Amino acid sequence: MTHHHFDIQRFDVIDSTNTYLLDQARSGAPSRLVAVADHQTAGRGRLDRRWESPAGAALLMSVLLRVPLEPGQLHLATAAVALAAVAAVDQSCGLAPDLKWPNDLVIEDAKVAGILAEIDLSAADGVPAIVVGIGINLTWPGPPEVGGTCLLDATGVTVERDVLLDLVLSELAGRVDQLGESEGRAVLISELSERLVTIGRRVRVMMADGEVEGHAVGLSPEGHLLVDTENGILEVAAGDVIHLRPA
Numbered sequence: 001m002t003h004h005h006f007d008i009q010r011f012d013v014i015d016s017t018n019t020y021l022l023d024q025a026r027s028g029a030p031s032r033l034v035a036v037a038d039h040q041t042a043g044r045g046r047l048d049r050r051w052e053s054p055a056g057a058a059l060l061m062s063v064l065l066r067v068p069l070e071p072g073q074l075h076l077a078t079a080a081v082a083l084a085a086v087a088a089v090d091q092s093c094g095l096a097p098d099l100k101w102p103n104d105l106v107i108e109d110a111k112v113a114g115i116l117a118e119i120d121l122s123a124a125d126g127v128p129a130i131v132v133g134i135g136i137n138l139t140w141p142g143p144p145e146v147g148g149t150c151l152l153d154a155t156g157v158t159v160e161r162d163v164l165l166d167l168v169l170s171e172l173a174g175r176v177d178q179l180g181e182s183e184g185r186a187v188l189i190s191e192l193s194e195r196l197v198t199i200g201r202r203v204r205v206m207m208a209d210g211e212v213e214g215h216a217v218g219l220s221p222e223g224h225l226l227v228d229t230e231n232g233i234l235e236v237a238a239g240d241v242i243h244l245r246p247a
């Protein structure tokens with residue numbers, strides 16, 4: 001099925017829609033291929049973490065994008081999908097989730113959706129294949145220990161998966177075009193900084209090489225998180241963030 005220039009493949013059960021599209025990308029699948037599943041047996045988060053969801057309880061989707069981003073700009077592909085999802089949820093439930101840096105949609109600080117962007121650099125033409133997957137909790141708030149939420153619990157609205165998919169893709173189409181040009185990327189970063197609840201908060205940031213605490217003060221022109229720490233402003237390209245209570 002083709003829609004908003006996206007080609008949609010549907011699965012009852014799959015290991016992971018991200019894994020599937022990365023495989024398809026290596027076999028030459030075109031940009032804007034979308035995979036949607038009722039259930040994933042090996043849904044993935046970042047850093048080998050798992051993404052859990054009972055069958056039919058979430059919108060589980062990934063999109064393959066062939067856009068000339070560098071590995072260090074993957075967060076922009078995350079942003080494009082995150083912003084599209086916020087707009088789509090707002091249109092379907094009347095409530096726009098906040099964004100938590102780097103890849104979560106939250107409602108009152110409870111995670112309602114997570115995003116995983118991955119890149120494959122093996123294409124012969126040198127244009128990377130980027131796969132961005134998102135899981136949006138519709139009727140199940142995630143594993144109990146996470147303290148997440150779902151759209152039903154947070155808004156009282158039961159959203160049809162296909163309705164939400166349709167809205168996400170129609171919101172994503174223009175943002176994919178923006179990803180491909182520097183002016184468009186600047187627009188995405190400014191839209192992102194308006195939506196990020198992380199900015200203005202005290203945060204603890206866990207990075208591969210250690211952790212710091214400070215005040216999240218904004219985004220760099222590249223879209224990295226700027227954290228005011230005791231040792232000055234730190235620019236964070238990748239990491240996990242915890243929002244701390246104000247001191």
Ligand code: BT5
Nearest residue numbers: 016017018043044045046049052114115133134135142148
């Ligand atoms: C993410 O990772 O949040 C990225 C999740 C991406 C999932 C989509 S679903 C479609 C596509 N196919 C895939 O295989 N993946 C993508 P991260 O920030 O690392 O968060 C992972 C953590 O979120 C886990 O360790 C749990 O603590 C928590 N978690 C797992 N399932 C959850 C759920 N349904 N709701 C809320 N939190 C969850």
